[in-house]
Amino acid sequence: MKGSDYLIGRDEPILVTGATGFLGPRVVEALLERGFRNLRCFARHSSPVARIEAVAQRYEGARVGIVKGNLLSPDDCAEATRDVALVLHLAAARGEKSFPDAYINSVVTTRNLLEATLLQPTLRRFVSVSSFTVYTNRQKPQRGLLDESCPIEGRADLRGEAYCFAKVKQDEIVAEYGLKRGIPYTIVRPGYIYGPGNEAITGRVGIGTFGLFLHLGGPNTIPLTYVDNCAHAIVLAGLTKGVDGQVFNVVDDDLPSSRRFLRMYKREVRSFRSVYVPHAISYALCGLWEKYSMWSSGQLPPSFNRRSWNAYWRRTRYSNDKLKARLGWAPLVSTPEGLRRYFESCREKRQHA
């Protein structure tokens, strides 16, 4: 894509929230690689900024400012968004188990940022990074296709997952501000973002419990996206003209099955005991857990239920056709290469542990 094809000029200010997280530095680098020279990185007071500074140093003439603050503060949001042309909103409440904590750190922060951007006539687009977790994936045939047209979880509170609830509500508020207040936006929904820096095994493959790994994915395709590929998609969602109001799912090509991923992980990183739980059994167990949680008035929290089973362990196909067609996205890193880097990083992390 040529510079004139971009939505904004290369010297116009761009705000990246969540800039110090797993994905943030890759997004910053992706912008710098495209010649954008006026970046503002928003980070919490406690977040280390060494990675961002290291990235910035590699690009001569780049102005990469770091704004420290809290998105719960309207003043901090106003300061961060002053004169910005593009907002790439990556900050998220990942890992929060409490619904109010996840909500305040996803929805209230996003609302504050949207309110602040209303005062900026320079704003051309607000890119909100969401997640595959928002899709319900129920009432679809086995091996059905999950794409941007699929329904969102209607009762996200019943999923038993604070992150899902917060992300559904975040998407709603972004769309609401787009519709009612005229903020131009796009929503990017990545699958599972993997790569060096995130060495965990996604729960879509399985869960470790009491020293045993329950393999729940089996033959399912795992919707992976390598961190650089995802960063590339987010940047394109911010810079491409004519995609306001659109949603883009992000998954890579040549996705492995859960079984293949687990086999490779055991071979490349470490061997451990795992037990495959067939889908019919995992579905029944999730249903039983859900019933017991309801019957006991939440003595066990509804962490496992049929909604979560459908979202994470139902056999599904994924599409990146819209991403390719509308944004001209193509993976920068192939899945075999991405997995090789990921496994190498896992091995290094184990050695340093």
Place this chain on the structure above:
Amino acid sequence: MLKVGIVGCGKIADAHASQILRIPGCEIAGVCDREPLMARQLSERYPVRKAFRDLPSLLSDARPDVVHITTPPESHYELARMCLESGSHVYVEKPFTVHLDEARALIGLAEERGLRLTAGHDDQFSHVARRMRALVESGYLGGRPIHMESYYCYDLSEPGYARALLGDSRHWVRRLPGKLLQNVISHGIARIAEFLTTDSPQVIAHGFVSPRLKTMGEREIVDELRVIISEEERATAYFTFSSQMRPSIHQFRIYGPKNGLLLDQDHETLIELRGGRFTSYVEKFAPPLLFARQHVRNLATNLRTFLACDFHMKSGMKCLIESFYRSVAEGAPLPIPYQEILRVAGIMDAIFQQIGTDRSADRFTVQVPERTERPRLVLGGHNHTRVKPSLGAV
């Protein structure tokens, strides 16, 4: 039907809402938060009649019989005062207030209006705490308590709260006189305060910022605290708060002239510590067996409670709320005597004054220590006795 309101829709409000809904005969008539989105999210996830933007609207529109205040502590006094003045009974989350004089003023106002108050010391009402109280009341200790030890630890490596607090120089916890300690230690202090009798225990406190926090650049948050509390020639107590020691325990030991008890809040176990000794080598073999038997009994009790679906993580809160509602609806005695609430507030004031986290010490009626003399608490004259809460519908 008892109409309940909740003010403040953060994390702890979830616990309140879920426990209130387990109690028959009450409904959540309204919730409010100064952040309307937070009120909205709570009302979307629980059966709540209406979400409000502010407390006056909640009080005038929903007209709750009881209001639960689950906001940060700085606002407790003002919000509770508004609720009492509008005729609602009030359950205030811990810490009850920021200062003793505020606690005294609220209790005075409640008594003047014929309304009721309680503090969110719900750990005191867990299954194991109730078992311990029953044993103490049965005379197991063999007399008045002689010494107590309360451990209340907090693992700051927990990502959510610690990251938010340590990484934010403007976090609301930093504005509290006792900072982190003020928001956390009430439960551990309340365990001791329950068994004190005097209104003016001596308090000797030593607190410091742990080396680990210092390496993270933290200079303000005191996360290690040791306290000696004594009642003249009667009961004494040690209180320990630590963010660094492992295991990160929540334990209480109480010793009488004959026997002692060890309560472990994390494991929900109660161990009887018999005062007698066996002869010769039997002392080396019999006690381990007896302790093993007690642990098995605790396991069986916990399993039974779980199978009876009454082993929720916040079952103590349910019991406290239920007891409070009964005192409101039926005139039953208060679950926590006012004297105990004041004693906890007073001890905390004295601690923060001594360890230097409270820079507004002239607010208190705590005597300034001179060389060997330590601060004494001066409490009001409220003589309510604790009642044993019973279960059942309001």
